[in-house]
């Protein structure tokens with residue numbers, strides 16, 4: 255029997271984190287399938303940090319990041335390079351993960367070549383086109399082009415059904431980020447041997463912050479920075495640790511307002527193992543990141559989301575996160591509440607609704623059954639139930 259060839263696309267830091275366990279699980283089924291990892295390298299340094307941590311060497315690296323790239327330029331470069339790459343590799347199936355421009359543009363390129371697409375983390379919806387931007391559109395467009403929809407949660411499946419996606423093509427797997435975390439949380443780690451060894455983490459209550467979304471650039475990000483400044487002024491035992499995303503539009507605002515503020519540590523993006531341990535060590539996590547919203551509940555940390563709405567409401571529905579927006583006053587009051595009210599703090603700790611650590615095995619099993627033309631691809635008893 256001819257083995258089927260599965261191409262896996264990775265563009266940015268979160269795609270690499272969430273696809274790494276899928277790559278490993280697929281490689282364990284090398285009797286049934288061949289895997290080809292293609293990095294668009296929409297991100298460079300932040301992608302390489304993840305690839306080297308997981309020891310993944312892409313078979314093809316398109317190296318297409320440009321400083322301060324525009325969405326249109328980026329989309330054109332992905333389309334153009336993927337046209338040639340897909341024609342050369344000629345995969346039977348293309349796997350994409352999430353909602354980045356790499357995901358959307360690679361799916362279009364595959365569609366034009368009539369290569370079927372499997373979408374990992376399918377079905378997340380905020381139901382507002384510009385929020386998050388451009389991810390909400392990227393996800394919806396990818397859903398139209400994909401033939402296999404790997405929904406992380408029952409809610410994501412419901413979103414797809416509501417849009418008319420055929421139920422027989424949707425499989426609830428859990429989010430692969432939980433698998434990535436389970437592996438790495440067992441790896442020994444010491445801050446004293448890390449790039450942030452000089453931070454006095456154990457002498458403070460640490461608030462870990464990340465914020466980088468395009469729709470927040472400008473006033474919203476400024477408001478967040480001003481709130482953080484106010485929090486360290488009010489609470490002398492609190493320290494803010496903020497790994498600043500490499501997007502120059504983020505860095506300009508954050509550096510301008512928060513450089514040289516006592517007990518605010520602006521650090522370079524750290525590798526995933528270090529970041530997981532920062533989360534584990536944090537008192538509160540404040541973020542607009544998608545992935546971090548899924549990780550904080552796994553680590554049983556109260557989570558404040560710097561957005562007006564989220565496409566990942568599972569944590570909020572379980573009482574584990576609050577969607578606090580980006581007004582300075584609101585951010586200050588919500589952080590202050592968690593710093594002063596133990597009952598409110600403890601009420602936000604519970605179990606993770608996003609996955610059970612078995613998502614990548616489910617996905618690999620399903621893909622290998624697809625490769626062998628077996629039906630059903632997946633039994634609903636094996637699905638992640640949420």
Ligand code: UD1
Pocket residue numbers: 266267268296297298299300301319320321322323325328353354355356388389466468500501502
């Ligand atoms: C991208 C994704 C976003 C995802 C985020 C994860 C799109 C449109 N956006 O946003 O969905 O949440 O990644 O982080 O797909 N840069 C570097 N080195 C890096 C990475 C970025 O220098 O390793 C700088 C470059 O100047 C680059 C800029 O950041 O042009 C923006 O990168 P881009 O991937 O276009 O957007 P992000 O804001 O990172």
Ligand code: UDP
Pocket residue numbers: 267268271464466497522523524525526527529530542543544545546549
């Ligand atoms: N992360 C990391 N190092 C950092 C900051 C974040 O490894 O310095 C990880 C984080 O744990 C999460 C992912 O990067 O898994 C989130 O990436 P990002 O916020 O860039 O993208 P998003 O999730 O918003 O798409």
